[in-house]
Amino acid sequence: MKQYGVNELREMFLKFFETKGHLRLPSFSLIPQNDASLLLINSGMAPMKPFFTGEQEPPRHRVTTCQKCIRTGDIENIGHTARHGTYFEMLGNFSFGDYFKKEAIHWAWEFLTSPEWVGLDPNRLYPSVFAGNETTPADDEAFRIWNEEIGIPAERIFKFGKEDNFWEHGSGPCGPCSEIYYDRGEKYGCGKPGCTVGCDCDRYMEVWNVVFSQFDNDGENHYTELKQKNIDTGMGLERLAVVCQDVDSLFDVDTVMNITNKVTEITGASYGQSREKDVSLRVITDHIRSATFMICDGVLPSNEGRGYVLRRLLRRAARHGKLLGVNDPFLYTVCDTVIQENEGHYPELRERQAYITKIIRVEEENFAKTIDGGMRIFDDMLAGHKEKGESVFSGADAFKLYDTYGFPIDLTIEMVEEAGMTVDQAGFKALMEEQRVRARKAREALGDLGWAGIEFGKDMPATQFVGYTQTEAQGQILALVAEEELRDEVGTGAEAIVVLDQTPFYAEMGGQIADHGVIKTDSALFEVHDVQKNKGGKYMHTGVVKAGALKVGDTVTASIDVERRQALARAHSATHLLQRALEIVLGDHVNQAGSLVEPDFLRFDFTHFSAMTPEELGKVSELVNQSVLHGYPVVTNEMSLDEAKKTGAKALFGEKYGDTVRVVDMGGYSVEFCGGTHLDNTAKVGVFHINSEFSVASGVRRIEATTGLKSLEVMNRNQERLFEAAAILKTKPGELREKAEQTMEELRQMRHLVEKYKAKEAAGETERFLLGGHSVGELKVLTATLPDADANKLRQMGDLLRDKQPNVVAVLSSVNGEKITFLAVCGKEAVQKGVKAGDIIKHVTAICGGKGGGKPDSAMGGGSNVLKLDDALAAVDDFVAGKLGL
The missing domain is CATH 2.40.30.130 (Elongation Factor Tu (Ef-tu); domain 3)
Structure with a gap:
């Protein structure tokens, strides 16, 4: 089995389901949209709930994604176990009323076991199905598909109860699920008698879970069949990588370990040196991954909600840095490695690197100011409790650390537990409630002015x-x-x-x-x-x-910050020009559906029914830049709503407007209602550059673009690359295309010559192979292993042998890592005597734990047990003799 990297596996999965008619969608944001039930996206299906419930028409009824996810229920276990992590990626294929169990199971098996895809050993895979209970029938259909169609023996299909193999969340759509477990081998097992699928040890790892959404639960455990049956498949990308790379845990897969290596470089702590250092390295690695993606998607550190989750992760990681001897802020320096490992699939990470780094550095610096003084106080408090022989850290001390020194309670709990004590959490909560009561009374005096500042006293004027x-x-x-x-x-x-x-x-x-x-x-x-x-x-x-x-x-x-305001104004004014250009190119149906304006960066969502063509994007870019070059004056006026409507000003994004509105007029080219800050002339936008255009929901597209300095950075970087390429090819930038075409033609000719030499070499090798063959009856049998030969070379050699010698039976092999490739060929006379290449390849690949097949005169296959290669080749003589009746 090839040891695929995380990034390879992600792309492989998405490509596989594209071949099955699925639409590839980009990952949704970690921040849930219009879903108050979630703090952060925690599964692949979560952002697509409207498609499952029928509230919204999906862009296609077959969809595949790789979704960024955050799960925070076990933060305190991160680092202490090999299983727990906050950030992970969930691979998924989804059907909204299209295909169902048969296709979902067959495709899962094909992707996991086919040599063209992941190529896992099918003998190490074990499916599970729902066993049924008093309210819901057993999933006999899934069992039959696994047993009769896939060919898994009944004793290797496990039946589990509702807790393991039935997905539901209160009332609504639900259904049984089928999981696929991979046997990682005895070295990961618990060694207990009867250890098998379902054991709590790390031997049998779940790598695939497909949910068959076929019932509707009325909330009282009454189940009825759904008219529209759906498929929701989830597979942890890191889990699959653990199996493919044969490593101990998700912390050991390539993209994650590279982050740990960076942390090791900074801290000087070696992974595997001690349990305590391993815990700290894992905490830092996991938390900086999570924080980088959360900030990229718009989460900022705060004292509530998802912002508190981010703050908690960063502060926990910073403390573990101190445990490794790093007292200065350092987490922000690890961001580049996180981005480098993930930017191929998430280019927005690189685009927002400066912003992400700044947020993390500010949070680290602020925490450093509080923790340095607070740690001395904590140490004194801890020592005081121990001197008294106490095993409980008082709630009053925990509250003082929180209230005075900004220590989150979970951080105090963790440090106290490391010292072998516990925190009086009930006492802490009581003091917190007393503080809230005092704060509530204070807010009442001013009309409820709190941290969130929702309301103020009526006597306090508006800003x-x-x-x-x-x-x-x-x-x-x-x-x-x-x-x-x-x-x-x-x-x-x-x-x-x-x-x-x-x-x-x-x-x-x-x-x-x-x-x-x-x-x-x-x-x-x-x-x-x-x-x-x-x-x-x-x-x-x-x-x-x-x-x-x-x-x-x-x-x-x-x-x-005037420069930052100017950069914001450039991007904001550009959104108005972009809106107008989209209307001209695509039509009046285009409406703004959301936006984000950052310094010299804009994200613009708009209603449109299909992807924009390169020609349309080029025209939009041209129109916006023409508007910039025209230098339209930007004039803002406040007027009544009725007056504004008469000017033809466009109201955007379903906004509710008061009696007086602000209208931004850009030379009559664009006239919109807007309360934001703008330039005084469109010429100051600078260069407008579109980075990307893609779908974010059914009927909604998104354009991301840059203006001003960021566009200049892109242009300068591209120009540098142009000069570098010209230097490499030893030509001038203006003559680069001609030089590239000339070089490509020279390469083509050289490849042609190389292929001719390879053909001559193959012909010579063929003659040598034939001399080394031996007779079995009237046939000439030969076997050989060709070092470093790819499938093409094996085919070329096989064709020459078959065409050169009509009575030949040849089996050629090559080994690449742990993967064996076999080719069998039979000449005309051999085929006439009943010896067929397809039969031979099935026989030899089975010996090596693989499979294959093909035509009577030529067949290919693969195997994974390299130690059995000699046995497989030695078996060819007996197999041919048996076919000849000798």
Whole structure:
């Protein structure tokens, strides 16, 4: 079996199902869309629930994906076991009312066992089916397909109960599932008598799970057949790689181990050196993978929801770095390795590398400020408990670490458990509740101003936004929030929200992300990393106090990062030009369906029924850049909604508008309702460059593009590559095409000559082989192993032998790693005497644990047991003699 890499297996799976008529979709974001039941996407089918329920028409009724997933239920076990991980990729093939059990099972078996695909040994694979219970019948159909059609003996098909082989989640579509287990061998087993499929040890690993969605559960365990039956297949990519690479765990597969190697290089800790260091290396490797993908998809560290999951992962990883002796921020330096291992399938990682790295570095630096002082306090607390002979770390101490030093409770629990003690979690929760009560009372005094800042007191004025015309403004601090409490003052190192009476900072809205910058006094400096606007119109500036202290009532100077604002404006103005160009090229049915505006980067979702052709994309790009070169003035006006409609301004994205709206007019070419920040002239957009266009949902397409400096970076990089290619080919850039064509022609001629020499060499080898043959009856039999020969060379040699000697029977073989390739040929006289190449190849491949077949005069096959190769070749004489009746 070839040891395929993770990236090879991913592409192989998707290509396989494309050959079966499936539409390949890109991975959906880790952030669930319109699904409040999930914090993060945790399975391949989760983003496609609307297709399964019939709420939404799928882009095709056969779909295949490789979905990014995060599961956080076992974070505390990460590193301590070889099984648990937070980030993983789920390979899936899905049918929405199309094919069902027969095709799903046959294709699973073909992909896993065929030499053209993964090529696993079929004798090491064991399927399982649903055994049935008092409410739901056994899945006899799946059993019959495995037994009668695939040919698995009944004793090798395992029947399990509802917990293992039935998928359901409350009421709604559900059904039995069939899993495929791979026997990894005795070295991974528990050694107990009767160890088999279903044992908790690591010997039998589940590599495939196909769910047959055929019932509807009314919520009271009453099941009725669904009219539209669906297929939901899930296979962990890393699990499959563990099997194919024959490694101990998901931490040992190539793309993950390469990340660990980078961590090892930074920390100096060797994998396998000790259990404690292995735990830390695994924690760091797993968590930095997860964090990189989460941030790329838009998750930011925070104290709630998915943002807290990210913060928890990064802080846990940073602490394990300290356990390995690394006291300075280092996680951000591992990002490049994570990206390098995954950018082939997820190019957005490289595009957003600077952003991802910055977020991780800021989080590491902020945590370092809290943990250094807090660790000394923790050590003193721990020592105090031990001196008293106590085995329980008090809830009061855990709360103080959380409230004063920013230690997440799970981090305290982990450190205490490492010291052989437990935390009084009930006491901690009681103190947390007391704090919440105090905070609630404080919020009531101001109208419920909390960490999220949902509502403010009626007497507090809304923040006045002056950022359309000003990049710096004086303001007064109306409120401060830190650690979910109102504060009169916040000091150095504190993460806080600052509310001002007026601000130049644009709050995240309409797809445009917030401004960054600083808020300062003569003695204090606050870095702003995010700005949100609440329902009461207050702008909440989130960030970190870098120096001094801020107090409620302080007069401050708020200054935005002007270069970043300009880059945002370039991308935002470009979305308006793009919208108009799409309408011209594709038609008036095009409507905006979502957007993201970042510095010199834009993501634009729009309604359209099919993929855009290269010609259409070229025309759209041309129109946008023409609009840039025209230098249209960008004019913004506030007017009544009725007046705005009369101008023909386009309202986007199903927005609800008030009586007064803001209209952005770009020289009459594009006129739209918009509350974002823009350039004053389209010429300042710079070069507009489309990176990609793809589907994100049925009837919705997405364009990702760059403007300004990012486009120039792409152009400069392409120009550098052009000059490099010209230098390699020793020509001028303007003559590169002609030189490339000339070089390709020379290569073609050289290959032709090489093939001629190979043919002569093969003819000479054929003569030598024939001299080494021996007689079995009236036939001449020969066997040989050709080192490093590929399938083409075997065929070429075989054809020459067969055509040269009518009475020849030849079996040729070659070995590549653990995979054997066989070729058998029979001359005309041999075939006439009943000796057929297809029969011979079946016989010899079976000896080596493989299979094959073909025509009477030529057949090929494969095997996996190299140790049996000599036995297989030696068996040819007896097989031929038997056919001749000798």
